[in-house]
Amino acid sequence: MSASRRLDPVLLLALPAVLYLAIVYGVPLMMLLGRSILNGGTPSLAPFVAFLSDPFSWTVIGNTLRIAVLVTLLCLLIGYPTALALARARGAAQALILVAIILPLSVGVVVKAFAWQIVLRRDGVVSQLMMGLGLWSEPQRLLFTEAGLVIGAANVFVPFMILPIYSVLKLVDPRLGEAAATLGASPLYRFFKVALPLSLPGIVTGVAFVFSMAASMYVIPNLLIGDRFQTLATLTGRSFLFMRNEQLGSTTAVVLLVLTVAVVVGSAALSKRLGGAS
Amino acid sequence: MDKPFAGMPSRRALLKGGAVATALVAAPSVLRAQTKELVIGGAAGHKPWVEQTVVPMFEKKYNCKVLFEGTRSLVNLEKMQKNKDKPYMSVVQMDDPVMILAVKEGLLEPLTVAKAPNMADLLPGSTHMDGMWANYLQPWLGVAYSKTAMKTPPSSWAEMFEPKYKGRIVIPSLQNTEGLPSLFVAGLLAGGTMESVQKDTDAGFKKLASLKPNLLTIYTQQPQAFNLLEQGEAWMIGPAMSSYALERKAAGAPIDLAAPKEGVFAMPSGIAVVKGSPQQELAFAYVNELLGAELQNRLAGPTFSIGTNKAVPKPEGLGADVKIHQIDWANVAAQRGDWIKRWDREMAI
Numbered sequence: 228m229s230a231s232r233r234l235d236p237v238l239l240l241a242l243p244a245v246l247y248l249a250i251v252y253g254v255p256l257m258m259l260l261g262r263s264i265l266n267g268g269t270p271s272l273a274p275f276v277a278f279l280s281d282p283f284s285w286t287v288i289g290n291t292l293r294i295a296v297l298v299t300l301l302c303l304l305i306g307y308p309t310a311l312a313l314a315r316a317r318g319a320a321q322a323l324i325l326v327a328i329i330l331p332l333s334v335g336v337v338v339k340a341f342a343w344q345i346v347l348r349r350d351g352v353v354s355q356l357m358m359g360l361g362l363w364s365e366p367q368r369l370l371f372t373e374a375g376l377v378i379g380a381a382n383v384f385v386p387f388m389i390l391p392i393y394s395v396l397k398l399v400d401p402r403l404g405e406a407a408a409t410l411g412a413s414p415l416y417r418f419f420k421v422a423l424p425l426s427l428p429g430i431v432t433g434v435a436f437v438f439s440m441a442a443s444m445y446v447i448p449n450l451l452i453g454d455r456f457q458t459l460a461t462l463t464g465r466s467f468l469f470m471r472n473e474q475l476g477s478t479t480a481v482v483l484l485v486l487t488v489a490v491v492v493g494s495a496a497l498s499k500r501l502g503g504a505s
Numbered sequence: 506m507d508k509p510f511a512g513m514p515s516r517r518a519l520l521k522g523g524a525v526a527t528a529l530v531a532a533p534s535v536l537r538a539q540t541k542e543l544v545i546g547g548a549a550g551h552k553p554w555v556e557q558t559v560v561p562m563f564e565k566k567y568n569c570k571v572l573f574e575g576t577r578s579l580v581n582l583e584k585m586q587k588n589k590d591k592p593y594m595s596v597v598q599m600d601d602p603v604m605i606l607a608v609k610e611g612l613l614e615p616l617t618v619a620k621a622p623n624m625a626d627l628l629p630g631s632t633h634m635d636g637m638w639a640n641y642l643q644p645w646l647g648v649a650y651s652k653t654a655m656k657t658p659p660s661s662w663a664e665m666f667e668p669k670y671k672g673r674i675v676i677p678s679l680q681n682t683e684g685l686p687s688l689f690v691a692g693l694l695a696g697g698t699m700e701s702v703q704k705d706t707d708a709g710f711k712k713l714a715s716l717k718p719n720l721l722t723i724y725t726q727q728p729q730a731f732n733l734l735e736q737g738e739a740w741m742i743g744p745a746m747s748s749y750a751l752e753r754k755a756a757g758a759p760i761d762l763a764a765p766k767e768g769v770f771a772m773p774s775g776i777a778v779v780k781g782s783p784q785q786e787l788a789f790a791y792v793n794e795l796l797g798a799e800l801q802n803r804l805a806g807p808t809f810s811i812g813t814n815k816a817v818p819k820p821e822g823l824g825a826d827v828k829i830h831q832i833d834w835a836n837v838a839a840q841r842g843d844w845i846k847r848w849d850r851e852m853a854i
Contacts, residue, residue: 283846283850286853341729341732344729344732344733345736348733348736348738350737350738368672370721370722370738371722371854450726450729453678453724454678454680454724454725454852455722455723455852455853455854456853456854457849465845469579470680470841470842471579471606472842
């Protein structure tokens, strides 16, 4: 059981990344954690108690989690079939889909948010489409609503769902499905019992990416829903940038961090159990 | 008192110029040490007019080099705190609320008429906290409206509350400096006076809640709000800043800024000298120039602002009889945190 036997020298290759993250991420994170519990020199949980005993804080936490979950679900709903198509496609078709997914990443979030502002407004294409289909009797405003925020945010984050799922799916042997088919499995059965369990690691990664980004997004809610919908991230930003209330800012930042890590780790553990069971 | 800064370069300065030219050939690094440098910290939005109008005039008149660092007010405050023992910025142009913080932390050098003579010619209420800072050019806040959507300009702040504008009104966040008057205007409409509505905002908050059905959004990013107005999705933004709205109008946007009958509000824009900073005489000279009628006259038009020097006429678009409300920023500083808390709860979707 000596440690030296287990330590693979190749692991040392991770050292630059570990050092980099420790300096630019780990240390500031510790400082933030420290600041959130060090209230005037003595460690105290009082800021957290004060924050969590305020009903409005729970509205903010609820806003943050609800939007993050909805964005993640929408991304999964759109992203999984796309990843499947991408994994099946060959040659030019595959390249085209890949470019279509990756190229928009080079367009800034602010530009996308402004574009959504045009699409979602009362005389925008969404409103016109719904009127044309006879689903809406008069122009409706989607701009600055939760629905608009979810739609806009999903647009920004969907590549981070597609790519991890795709990278797992492309490694799955397509003959597995064919084998199941020859054994009499229906397409639906094949999907839920073969393809889906095999792609779970990709889904977990995609969900973790999208959820943590959606829970902590700042610019998108700022531009797509505005000041009337506070999330933990917007509250943190305001505390530091405008109210100079570093205590509140570090408290909300830590609450957000804990919630996000809990959800991501929890969903990974859950999927492992589910994956192991099937 | 000696007066080192006459209008014309002195013999000494000319000699020095010659010495610098010689030194340039021998050791270029000496050049820096010889030229006086004045560092000004201000808002990023000030950069165009400072660098195009103020700096060339000032550099020529005082034979020095001016560096303008444009950022946000709070960032300037941080720079001053971090370099408190050895300041490098000599003058700061910041909003009054941030000036109050700077005074509290002992970062400013008081202005006096002896050091900045133009202070004597300012409108009443233009200097604050015993001359710690002075207002120079003040953008004003009125109601910006879409000329395509509205046939007549809004004549009163009360128009924003009319039911026919459901979902068409945009107001600034209370976290934005230009957002505070919405609270006071609501108080005025509920029957208060400028003094009473600033001290006790309860009636203002209650009145503001009745604006909620009309709200398209509450913005934190000003360009986005004006984008909505120009596209016709929003019909009115109030309070809206003259420096932004009238600049967009001048650029051809189908919008205008109205001065409602209850009066407009002056935006806080202060200028101060940093305590213990280098080049103090130059710093006071810079402040003095910005408080003078000559520069203010040249800048009031292009910046769509009100001059604080008595000799500067009111800008176009503001009638001579329009009341200009000044905001008690010390009171704002003391209460803003609580107001924002209540705002978040009561103005939420």
